[in-house]
Amino acid sequence: DSGVTQTPKHLITATGQRVTLRCSPRSGDLSVYWYQQSLDQGLQFLIQYYNGEERAKGNILERFSAQQFPDLHSELNLSSLELGDSALYFCASSVDTGGNYGYTFGSGTRLTVV
Amino acid sequence: GEDVEQSLFLSVREGDSSVINCTYTDSSSTYLYWYKQEPGAGLQLLTYIFSNMDMKQDQRLTVLLNKKDKHLSLRIADTQTGDSAIYFCAETPMYSGGGADGLTFGKGTHLIIQP
Numbered sequence: 001d002s003g004v005t006q007t008p009k010h011l012i013t014a015t016g017q018r019v020t021l022r023c024s025p026r027s028g029d030l031s032v033y034w035y036q037q038s039l040d041q042g043l044q045f046l047i048q049y050y051n052g053e054e055r056a057k058g059n060i061l062e063r064f065s066a067q068q069f070p071d072l073h074s075e076l077n078l079s080s081l082e083l084g085d086s087a088l089y090f091c092a093s094s095v096d097t098g099g100n101y102g103y104t105f106g107s108g109t110r111l112t113v114v
Numbered sequence: 115g116e117d118v119e120q121s122l123f124l125s126v127r128e129g130d131s132s133v134i135n136c137t138y139t140d141s142s143s144t145y146l147y148w149y150k151q152e153p154g155a156g157l158q159l160l161t162y163i164f165s166n167m168d169m170k171q172d173q174r175l176t177v178l179l180n181k182k183d184k185h186l187s188l189r190i191a192d193t194q195t196g197d198s199a200i201y202f203c204a205e206t207p208m209y210s211g212g213g214a215d216g217l218t219f220g221k222g223t224h225l226i227i228q229p
Binding site for chain 1: 147155158204206217219220221
């Protein structure tokens, strides 16, 4: 157990729908990062939050949004889902803003859009 | 932008050493990482090295960095069946302000262990 908790582990939904993925960072970590892992694109950085504020944005689609709450858990919202959004979504956390000493990853949420 | 390249597969015999290679393009000072992903699991940080270092050793793992050639390698001594996984090389620029743009990952190297 890495200390980063992601729920749900699996999610199957239809095109056009909206889902919310949840992440609780490791205790003491203030930064949360979201990554998407797909066979064709590999691991892509989506977005980072630090202590409730958006810190950095990567290849995140406009249909996707995220937030970090006062208790530091984070949610990734995916809307108007398309077949191509099927992927593993990972959350990671680090104690600092830069994550320069490495991140701790959760075990991921596997999203299947049908 | 930054790019990280790895070969997709490496096959080694149990007990031999595995050497997984990675090249990156970022020319600024950088942090470099090796992560391990087992089937159905998240990524586990194995080790990291700063670009002002040439080598780092941690038990069976040795990381070598050739900054001139932007080449990073991970050597696993006495490879065991439990080492079978996908190994990702990743890098992030070293910003003095502590900002982060996330890690740039390679596509991963599948390490296959032959008995």
